[in-house]
Amino acid sequence: MKERAFGSIVASAVAGLFVMSAAHAQDAAPEAKAEATKAAAYCQNASCKGKSACQGHGNESCKGQNSCKGHGFIEAKDGAACKKAGGKWMTK
Amino acid sequence: MFETKDTFGVGFRPQHYGWVTTHCPREVDVFEIVSENFMGVGGRPKFFLEKLRENYPIFMHGVSLSIGSQGPFDPLYLKKLKELIQFIQPAMVSDHLSWAQLGQRNSHDLLPITYTEESMNDLVGKVGYLQDYLGRRFFLENPSAYVAFSGGDYDEAGFFAELLKRTGAGILLDVNNLYVNLKNLNQDPEDFLRALRPQDLGYIHLAGHSDQGDVLVDTHDHPVPEAVWSLYGKAREYFPNTAAVVEWDDNIPEFPVLLDECNKARHYSSNGTLPIPAALSTLSKNVEPVSASNQTQYAKFFGQIVRPFGIEKDGTGPLKTDLPVKAATGLKVYNHAYFLRLEEVLVDTFPGLAFVCEEEGFRYIVAAYLENCPPEGSSLRSVGATLAAFLRDSEAEARVDFDFGVPLAVLGDLAALEWARSEAFVADDQGQFLMPDDLKAFTPDLWESAVFKKPASVQVVRCAFEILPVLHALDREEVPSPPCEASAIYLVYRRDFAVFEIRLSEEEARLLEALEHGARLMDACDALGADLPGHYGSEMISLVAGKLLEWAGQGFILLAQSKEAAHARIADLVL
Known part of the structure; x- marks a missing residue:
């Protein structure tokens, strides 16, 4: 019977809140808005990377998009060979 | 019911959501979505999906x-797929004849299967x-491949034809993949076309690929090449x-560039020539007996794909070695793609973290994270779901062997905020939002x-x-100062499809955490630490109810069950 005992005081407790609720909500919204401001290497084919038109902070819609594309890369012995082939050397 | 004959479309991608749903180009008859990008997703992506579905x-x-x-199958995946089908009522539903998962691990790639009786x-x-x-016909796409398994009882064309015949499923015929497999694996595309029956066909995929000299990779990052158009023409003859x-x-x-490709698909007519090397017709199409079970072959193959920074010298064991593409080269395509794909996703999900760590440092994090x-x-x-926890773990400093100039726990906090942004942005809220009224x-x-x-x-x-x-300095593209070490609790929330953050007090945080899986007012009071659960003064109830009212005005509170259900519960209590 915990619920019923509890319920008996809800009415009085919440009764006074309704008057102030609208003001609460209106005060809070502007505040929210104001705040709202080791291993081997890969030679990555530079043309396949970082060209997303929806890059940005926080509010873009293309995070973690699933797709069936493959990924290009370049086979290179070292950083110099990779760069010469137009790639980006990725090592650790 | 939508008549799919002679219809032409393009993929619906985030870069074009706004343009497409605003301009509704009439040159496009149908749009294709990637199912997973909308399964269990709300917010802005769902908003655009609804607009697309209307048109x-x-x-x-x-x-x-x-x-x-x-x-x-993963039952949760199937459930979400079915829910999306019911929401969209699509003309066709497809996926690839491939595999990605071994045990609990996922390669997030389209790996080739063995063409055996067992398969x-x-x-x-x-x-x-x-x-x-799903209560409907399903369409399977022929994937591109960079390796093929030794042995087998069928070639790819024969396997598809038999599978479609025995199941009544259809095929999503990707002619770019046929071309990639011709070059990489010497598979005759016309064999494939001959093996299929007209009733097997769902629709055709067109895409571009990258020619890396010794291997073609299905990168979908170029216009459709002429050789693929030619093959498309042949497929349309069949x-x-x-x-x-x-x-x-x-x-x-x-x-508009995509529109041009779509229009070309509509008006293309074949000149009847196929870019097939003359030598191909003499290739043996016999297949060898299977030497190992699928399980063993797949496990060896998978182990090489997810191996950090490169395959083993003798890692090509279960693969064919008499193909135009060397087995090691093909295996490297998958191995590289595994890392690059996941790194790309992590950069997209944690742009601030990637920025402050810079490229090299972030790669150390990605490598250690994927390994652990x-x-x-x-x-x-x-x-990225566990990246923040990984960086905050006491073992992280030893696992990520790189000096970032700040403790990894700082980066863990940054990752936690960015993950929350990502989750808030796409969350599909279930329930009725409460307003103060x-x-x-x-x-x-x-x-x-x-x-x-x-x-x-x-x-x-x-x-x-x-x-x-x-994070806010990074949003403004400024170089941030290192943060102070002091407990801070933040609320990350979505409003009008954008995500914002505010600070919370400890009490507010505890109250909201208590509402994570749904709670009644009395449970919420418990969460605020009443000395004796169930015994509250009106002051405590006023505090909690007041917060609920305030948050209702800000869209932070749902009613987890219907009002009718709540009333029904009252009736139960009274009885």
Whole structure:
């Protein structure tokens, strides 16, 4: 019977809140808005990377998009060979 | 019912959501979506999907079904897929005849299957189950491949033809993949076309690829090449009036460029020539007996794909060695793609973290993270789910061997905030949002019985550092100062499809955390630490109810059950 005992005081407790609720909500919204401001290497084919038109902070819609594309890369012995082939050397 | 004959479309990608749904180009008959990008997703992506659905027929194309994996389907994945089908009512639903998952681990790639009787029997059962579960015909796409397994009882064309015949499923014929496999694996595309029956065809995929000299990679980052157009023309001779969709997934151009490709697909007529090397016709199409079970071959192959920074010298064991592409080269394509794909997703999900760590440092994090927390979920969206916990772990400094100039726990806090942003942005809130007027109308009984819930688009993030100013500086593309070490709790929330953050007090955080899975007013009071649960003064109830009213005005509170259900509960209590 915990619920019923509890319920008996809800009415009085919440009764006074309704008057102030609208003001609460209106005060809070502007505040929210104001705040709202080791291993081997890969030679990555530079043309396949970082060209997303929806890059940005926080509010873009293309995070973690699933797709069936493959990924290009370049086979290179070292950083110099990779760069010469137009790639980006990725090592650790 | 949408008539798919002679219809032409393109993929619906985030870069074009706004343009497409505003201009509704009439040159496009149908749009194709990647199913996983909308499964269990709300917010802005769902908003655009609804607008698209109002104006166009849709093909749903999946990438993570992993029908070729050993064992049963992921039931949660199937449930979400079915829910999306019911929401969209698509003209066709498809995925690839491939596999991605081994045990709990996911490669997030489209790996080739073995064309054996064992695979056939397994797939006949799974396709049948899938079609029964979804209550509709399913279409399987022929994937591109960079290796092929030794042995087998069928070639790819024969396997597809038999599977479609035995299951009644259809094929999504990707002519770019046929061309890639011709060059990489010497598979005759016309064999494939000859093996299919007209009733097998769903629609045709067109895409571009990258020629890397010794291997073609299905990158979807170029216009459709002439050789693929030519093959498309041949396919349309075999299967006139078949619908076609152009895919473009990287280096995505402005929409008018896609429109040109779509129009070309509509008006293309074949000159009848196929770019098939003369030597191909003399190739043996016999297949060898199977030497190892699928399970063993797949496990060896998978081990090489997910191996950090390169394959082993003798890692090509279960693969064919008499193909145009060397087995080691093909295996490297998958191995590189595994890392690059996951790194790309993590950069997209944690742009601030990637920026402050710089390219080299972030790569150290990615490598250590993938080694210690390999991806398990079926969607790429889940790949970063445990990155914050990984960076905050006491072992992290030893695992990520790189000096960032700040403790890794700082980066962990930054990752936690960015993950919360990502989750809030796409969360699909279930339940009825409460407004202050709703609460004003609550009777005391309803106050007592209602189950309040924090929406998934509202996230509480506890940090050990004052990290929000860092993130906001990064948003402004400024170099941030290192944060102070001081507990801070943030609320990350979505409003009008954008995500914002505010600070929370400890009490507010505890209250919202109590509402994570739904709680009644009395449970919420418990969470604030009443000395004796169930015994509260009106002051405590006023405090909690007041917060609920305030948050209702800000969209932070849902009613977890219907008002009718809440009233029904009252009736139960009275009885």
